[in-house]
Amino acid sequence: MTLAFIRHGQTDWNLNKQLQGSTDIPLNDTGRAQARDAVATLEGVDWEVIVSSPLSRARETAAIIAAGLDIELGPAYDELVERDYGQGEGATAEVIAERWPDHAYPGLESLESVVARGEAALERIDAEFGDRNTLIVCHGTIIRYTLAHLAGRPFDQIRNGSVATFERAGEAWRVLSVNDEPLTEIVG
Numbered sequence: 810m811t812l813a814f815i816r817h818g819q820t821d822w823n824l825n826k827q828l829q830g831s832t833d834i835p836l837n838d839t840g841r842a843q844a845r846d847a848v849a850t851l852e853g854v855d856w857e858v859i860v861s862s863p864l865s866r867a868r869e870t871a872a873i874i875a876a877g878l879d880i881e882l883g884p885a886y887d888e889l890v891e892r893d894y895g896q897g898e899g900a901t902a903e904v905i906a907e908r909w910p911d912h913a914y915p916g917l918e919s920l921e922s923v924v925a926r927g928e929a930a931l932e933r934i935d936a937e938f939g940d941r942n943t944l945i946v947c948h949g950t951i952i953r954y955t956l957a958h959l960a961g962r963p964f965d966q967i968r969n970g971s972v973a974t975f976e977r978a979g980e981a982w983r984v985l986s987v988n989d990e991p992l993t994e995i996v997g
Contacts (some may be wrong), residue, residue: 810879810935810938810939810941810942810943810976810977811854811942811943811974811975811976811985812931812934812935812942812943812945812974812975812976813854813856813943813944813945813968813972813973813974814945814946814947814955814956814972814973814975814977815824815847815851815870815871815874815944815945815946815947815970815972815973816946816947816948816949816952816967816968816969816970816971817836817840817844817862817864817866817867817869817870817946817947817948817970818836818837818839818840818841818842818843818844818866818869818870818873818969818970819832819837819839819840819843819967819969819970820834820835820837820840820866820901821835821837821955822834823840823969824837824839825901826902826965827883827893827899827900827901827968828894828897828898828899828900828901828905829894829898829899829948830891830892830895830897830898830950831864831891831892831893831894831898832862832892832898832899833864833866834864834865835865835866835869835926836865836866836870839933840866840869840870840969841869841873842856842868843870843970844869844873844874844877845873845877846969846970847870847908847971847972848873848874848877848878850972850989851874851878851944852974853953854936854942854985855942856869856878856880856942856943856944857880857881857938857941857942857943858880858881858882858883858938858942858943858944859874859875859878859880859881859882859883859943859944859945859946860883860884860885860886860889860934860938860942860943860944860945860946861885861886861889861946861947862885862886862889862891862929862947862948862951863885863886863887863889863950864891864920864947867874867885867889867947867948868885868914868937868946869891869983870946870970871944871946874944874946874954878881878936879970880944883938883943886930886933886967888925888926888927888929888930888932888933889927889930889945889947889948890928890947890948890951891948891949891950891951892920892923892948892950892951893916893917893918894914894916894917894920895914895915895916895917895918896916897912897914897917898914898915899990909978912957915941916965917935920921920954923950923951923955923969924954924955924958925950927951927952927954927955927958928958930945930947930977931955935977945969949966949967949969952967952973953966953967954956956973956975956983956987958986959981959982959983960984960987960992964987964995966988967987967988968988971988972988972989973986973987973988974986
């Protein structure tokens with residue numbers, strides 16, 4: 810079984826460089842185009858089902874990809890919601906620099922919690938879909954830090970609409986690619 814994380818397409822908050830987090834912001838037209846573009850990247854693998862975060866930007870991205878690949882649109886998982894940035898959500902870099910230069914936003918969810926949720930979601934998806942090749946649409950921070958934990962190395966960013974693949978290797982997960990690039994070619 811192969812799984813792939815896909816970061817949702819762009820939103821207006823992404824475009825305006827606002828911290829998005831768990832706030833439910835919809836895709837914009839660029840985000841919808843990114844979801845359609847992801848279909849071409851995903852062709853060539855026998856994907857069988859796509860699941861997502863329940864946030865609308867992830868759910869719509871999943872629906873666009875499901876239609877483009879003609880695969881099942883599976884459930885949404887609360888564990889896949891983006892990191893809660895507390896009072897920082899909606900803020901621009903300028904506001905963050907002024908109010909929270911240390912990025913310690915009141916109400917900020919810990920990275921440990923984000924990774925634990927990401928791993929719990931993978932275990933649930935694995936249990937529910939067994940040997941089916943499964944796509945998972947969610948969010949940049951949860952993808953970035955879950956993959957970093959699985960791969961044992963950091964990643965700088967996860968691009969909107971990008972794909973990261975991984976597979977079960979015994980009791981562990983093995984990361985194969987990040988941001989549409991094979992892991993072996995990514996300079997860390």
